[in-house]
Amino acid sequence: xxxxxxxxxxxxxxxxxxxxxxxxxxxxxxxxxxxxxxxxxxxxxxxxxxxxxxxxxxxxxxxxxxxxxxxxxxxxxxxxxxxxxxxxxxxxxxxxxxxxxxxxxxxxxxxxxxxxxxxxxxxxxxxxxxxxxxxxxxxxxxxxxxxxxxxxxxxxxxxxxxxxxxxxxxxxxxxxxxxxxxxxxxxxxxxxxxxxxxxxxxxxxxxxxxxxxxxxxxxxxxxxxxxxxxxxxxxxxxxxxxxxxxxxxxxxx
Numbered sequence: 001x002x003x004x005x006x007x008x009x010x011x012x013x014x015x016x017x018x019x020x021x022x023x024x025x026x027x028x029x030x031x032x033x034x035x036x037x038x039x040x041x042x043x044x045x046x047x048x049x050x051x052x053x054x055x056x057x058x059x060x061x062x063x064x065x066x067x068x069x070x071x072x073x074x075x076x077x078x079x080x081x082x083x084x085x086x087x088x089x090x091x092x093x094x095x096x097x098x099x100x101x102x103x104x105x106x107x108x109x110x111x112x113x114x115x116x117x118x119x120x121x122x123x124x125x126x127x128x129x130x131x132x133x134x135x136x137x138x139x140x141x142x143x144x145x146x147x148x149x150x151x152x153x154x155x156x157x158x159x160x161x162x163x164x165x166x167x168x169x170x171x172x173x174x175x176x177x178x179x180x181x182x183x184x185x186x187x188x189x190x191x192x193x194x195x196x197x198x199x200x201x202x203x204x205x206x207x208x209x210x211x212x213x214x215x216x217x218x219x220x221x222x223x224x225x226x227x228x229x230x231x232x233x234x235x236x237x238x239x240x241x242x243x244x245x246x247x248x249x250x251x252x253x
Contacts, residue, residue, distance in 0.1 A: 023108045026138045028145060030055050030076045034117040042094070042121055048087035055079055055114060058107070064206075064241040066234040077110035081202075082242045085230040086111075089200070089244045090118050092228065093173060096198065096248070097123040102171040104156060104188055105178030106130040109139045111202075115175070116149055124148075129171075131156070132178075156188050170195050177202035182211025189215060197252040205231040205243025216245045226250050 033054050034042075041047050056076015057069060065073055069083070079086070098119050103112045112130040119125055130139055131152045139151035154161050156178060174196040176188050180203055189199065203209045204216040220227045225247040233240055 021134075023134060023136045023138065024078060026077045026108050026110055026113070027056065027075070028077075028113070028138065028142055031113060031117050031145070034114070034121065037121070039121055042118065043091060045087040045091050048090055048118075049083040052079060052081070052083040052086055052114070056110070057081075057083075058110065060107075064237070066236045068234070068236070077113055078108040079110040079114055080107055081111055081244075082232070082234070084232045084234065085242060085244050086114075088232075089230045089246065090115065092246065093198070093200075094119060094122040096173075096252070098125065098173045098198070099123060100126050100170065100172045101128040102174045102192065102196075103128075103130045104174065104176050104192075106132045106136060106139065106151075107134075107177075109136050109142065109151075111175070111177070112139065112149075113142055116146065119173075120146075131161075156191065157184060162191065165191060165195065168195065170197065172196075173198045173200065175200045175202065180206070180209040180212050182214055185212050185215045186218075189219065197249050199225075199247045201245040201247075203242055204229065204245040205233075205240045207239045207241065219245070219247050222247075224249055226253060 033051060053072040056078055057065065057073045058078040058080040059074030062073060101116060101119065106112045109130060116125060116128045125148055128149045129152060131154050133155050135153055136151055143149055143151065154164060171192065174192045176185060178184060178188055192199065201212060201216050203212045219225060228246045231243040
């Protein structure tokens, strides 16, 4: 336990600095890699895992990624996900024929763009919105490529956010991947609970974010949801990281 605490003390300060950073431009040309694939290819999680590496991973928090993935980090769409988890998640949500999407906390925008482009291959989205407190110029560029997509700079803990939510009747799928503190994560879940058919949480298995895991465990105990987890880890990483939880309203299945 002492060793774990020591390592966490060195990791956490780096994560806290992320709030103060600007976003890094992502390579939107790589969305052609998704658009060029047929749905048969995109239904195979193994194919998607390889595709995510081609699309490019983020290089912040690099200690979370195994060395085998480092060549894909710091480039492309800068997706901040484990391919072994994100691939299976995408395949499962595509089966649900998502028609609208909200991502809370987008960082550089890689997960948002990948999700939107992937889901559009199976069922065209009516609208897709990414929100963050930090400006994201890449998503403003993405709006020009995909007019159904929109970026909104807003604080999810503000009254403005609550008013903004009222302008939408529903979101079929919501991904919560914002500031990973328990109270904020719970507030973000509560804010969209009545409007969302399906709610996903990122970092449910991340050793650095016990608050997210606690909120996810609470959601799993709500009877109205069918819950699934994508928490496979890489063998050459000592601790548990990332992880996606998916809560689907039972009537939506």
